[in-house]
Amino acid sequence: MLSRKQKYFLLKFFSMLSVVRGYNILLIVIAQYLASIYILSPDLPLMDVIFDINILMLVLATAATIASGYIINSFYDSEKDLINRPIKSKLDRLISQNTKLSFYFVLNFLAVILASYVSFRAVVFFSVYIFGIWFYSHKLKKLPFVGNLTSAILTITPFFAIFMYYKNFESVIFVHATYLFLIVSMRELTKDLENIKGDFVQDYQTIPVTYGENISKLMLTVLAIFTLLPTYLLLFYYTVGYMYIFFYTATALLILFLILLWRSKTKMHYLILHNILKFILLAGVFCILLIDVSVILKRI
Secondary structure (H helix, E strand, O other): OOOHHHHHHHHHHHHHHHHHOHHHHHHHHHHHHHHHHHHHOOOOOHHHHHOOHHHHHHHHHHHHHHHHHHHHHHHHOHHHHHHHOHHHHHHHOOOOHHHHHHHHHHHHHHHHHHHHHHOHHHHHHHHHHHHHHHHHHHOHHHOOOHHHHHHHHHHHHHHHHHHHHHOOOOHHHHHHHHHHHHHHHHHHHHHHHHOHHHHHHOOOOOHHHHHOHHHHHHHHHHHHHHOHHHHHHHHHOOOOHHHHHHHHHHHHHHHHHHHHHOOOOOHHHHHHHHHHHHHHHHHHHHHHHHHOOOHHHHHO
């Protein structure tokens, strides 16, 4: 039986885990390692990648930076989240704003220290990344187009840390990055549709608030169509192994997404659409394993 003090500690722990979205950070860590093994350094021995201390430092610095980003985002969006996510907001508010800010600065300092182990360029990279996240949360998030574009760029930025380390400039990497960018952009715009009520009340000039739901749906349709180009290139011009299963499935899900999109009117409808895109992103991470199913045996 847990004591009252232990229960209080657990509540605080889960509150902070909710604020920093620990599950998202874990997913990004896994994605960085899988991208390193299968896409960015396909010719290196497996153990050289897994036990590379520089990669570990970059991944940990990324995790610390993203966690701090979620904290500062929660700090600025606290009033809006009371409207859009009342249950999550109540859990997040178990941690005081002062405590959140303290964690924010500690995590940013830790990220820079970890990056300094790798190189001065890594320190500059993460310093700029930290500033970019803060500036987005403080100013850019409330602007149409600019906010969505910045959010999508910041989401895929962690992979450029690994990309810069390996200095692998093969075109297939940019095609993968383009596909990821388009899906993330769709997710951000769908989130804006889902959160339109809170954004309107708090005077966030998002695309749905400024231009309406129909224009937002049209933009999502265009973005979905644009995903066909990197999909076609990856399927017919590059070697993706059994990952073709993912791209065909994802295309089918995007068709379903568009059908449901033009019938959607409520927050619940947009939440379902948001979850479809989150599933595509989640599946995409683990389906990297399908690029070469024998890679583990061949590279040990």
